[in-house]
Amino acid sequence: MTSTASAPRGTVHPWFRDTDRPDPASLRRLSAAETHELLHRELAGLSVPLDGPLPAQPFVVPQQSYEELFDIARTLLALVRRAVLALDGGWPGRIEALGADPDDYPLLSGQDNTETAYCSMMARPDIVIGENGPQLLEFNVGGTFGEPNETHGLTEVWQHTHRERFFGYDPLETRVRAFEDVCASRRLPRAIAIIGSLGDLLDTADIRFQERELEQFRRRGFTADFLEPDRLPEALGRPGSLRYPLGLRNFAPADWRERGQSLRPVHDAQRAGLLLLPPQSSGLLANKKALALVSEGLPWMTRAERRLAERHLPWTRITIPGRTRRHGQEHELPPLLLAQQERFVLKKAIGMMGREVLVGRYTEPADWRQAVESAFAASDSIVQEYVEPATCALELTDGTRTFTAQVAPVLSPMLFGNRPGGCWARFLTDGASGSASRGVISVGGAGASENAVLTWAGPTERPAAGTEEEGR
Known part of the structure; x- marks a missing residue:
């Protein structure tokens, strides 16, 4: 829910x-x-x-x-x-x-x-x-x-x-x-x-x-x-x-x-x-990690499937340190989330009823930083682009x-x-x-x-x- x-x-x-x-x-x-x-x-x-x-x-x-x-x-x-x-x-x-x-x-x-x-x-x-x-x-x-x-x-x-x-x-x-x-x-x-x-x-x-x-x-x-x-x-x-x-x-x-x-x-x-x-x-x-795999794109996905995912699935990634592409540009993922907090949502991969969800624009910076660091340490979450x-x-x-x-x-x-x-x-x-x-x-x-x-x-x-x- x-x-x-x-x-x-x-x-x-x-x-x-x-x-x-x-x-x-x-x-x-x-x-x-x-x-x-x-x-x-x-x-x-x-x-x-x-x-x-x-x-x-x-x-x-x-x-x-x-x-x-x-x-x-x-x-x-x-x-x-x-x-x-x-x-x-x-x-x-x-x-x-x-x-x-x-x-x-x-x-x-x-x-x-x-x-x-x-x-x-x-x-x-x-x-x-x-x-x-x-x-x-x-x-x-x-x-x-x-x-x-x-x-x-x-x-x-x-x-x-x-x-x-x-x-x-x-x-x-x-x-x-x-x-x-x-x-x-x-x-x-x-x-x-x-x-x-x-x-x-x-x-x-x-x-x-x-x-x-x-x-x-x-x-x-x-x-x-x-x-x-x-x-x-x-x-x-x-x-x-x-x-x-x-x-x-x-x-x-x-x-x-x-x-x-x-x-x-x-x-x-x-x-x-x-x-x-x-x-x-x-x-x-x-499990929200499965959705992140589709968002990132998998080798077997056709061009049409990739276009549909890009159109109807907000940019979503698993909280694993490293570089990733977003809107045509390469980024280190953790620094990106900290620098543009208001653009992202952090969710536990397994969760319900909003108890494991943080919306960057509604979270204090210190709390956001702590949550991001914990998510990347545990690799148990996904980050998703916020949708207005x-x-x-x-x-x-x-x-x-x-x-x-x-x-x-x-x-x-x-x-x-x-x-x-x-x-x-x-x-x-x-x-x-x-x-x-x-x-x-x-x-x-x-x-x-x-x-x-x-x-x-x-x-x-x-x-x-x-x-x-x-x-x-």
Whole structure:
């Protein structure tokens, strides 16, 4: 849930606005109170902050802009995947090459072909609109990134609040379709266990959303159930004829280990034949060092791929001492970061919620110097060129009135098996946490608000660029 951007003060970018369409605010048919009540009723129990100003409309972008988000995400995800696969030593070797701790990957199956086939099955990048259009800042890859339920719920709300019916891909439906692809390619019965823990659920509202996820699978002909780890041995059945040959990993191993939850039942289920997706190898694609490899350019990248990376990926490098090229000139990397602090962002290669992010222009020089020296000593971080985000107008409501604000959203298009699966967004309002002053936009870390990104009704879903096993 992390991205870097300044508080909204950029300029309005034409990427956001279709001049041939009316202002979405003019199409709202519910009052501020009705909209506010509907948002609370639909979203209570999710991560969406409901105690401050709420969006009174979705982010509505032109169809070309909407589809561009998924095209960029799909292409750069493929490059990141290939960059990770190009590292030697199989998956254990790749963990070592990226400086990760092998103990953080306890559910790596040992089935390299399976890990490779599905490592990019579910992904959600963070994108801001810079001066030259979309800029991808980082990837969240795996089964535990949030916001599919939030995006689904927000989209449901916006279909009732406006006279115009907007369009958005449904993340919950698209995720089911990704599993349909797996069943078809592997000739598996449509039976899936969503594996999680009731300890991850905060209240009865959360259980309501768990049931919604199960219903999405059942509606498409799946036998589906939610299983806690202690129920796995009995519920799955004997090896070789599992009742649920597929498992959706709806938990982060690190979270379970922190609270003493054993992973042994899940590991045993894998050994008995359960195909747990997405596999834990997917976490390596979220390692920001992989993004830096693509930014720097790899020998196998075509000219077109290099141009696309240069256009949509901010200049990004691993914190290793030495010379590097930036905008056609050679630089020693550490002195460059110290001399032009305001131009850069420092991020841990593995991190979340903005806790390991420093934005140069919002950091005291002494703190920046210390962080840079530590990052280069440990080689555990990346440095990325700062992107000034463009703003757009958004109608907000406090339940009694509506008002328009200029906000700078972080856009997160979701991919499931290469299919577009809806777009979530977060943005800062005047009531956001003071941590926003250091340029980090996150829900958990800075109190950002959430919304869905939609487009004008009419587009038809284009064929995906291939399922996870096709074209390998």
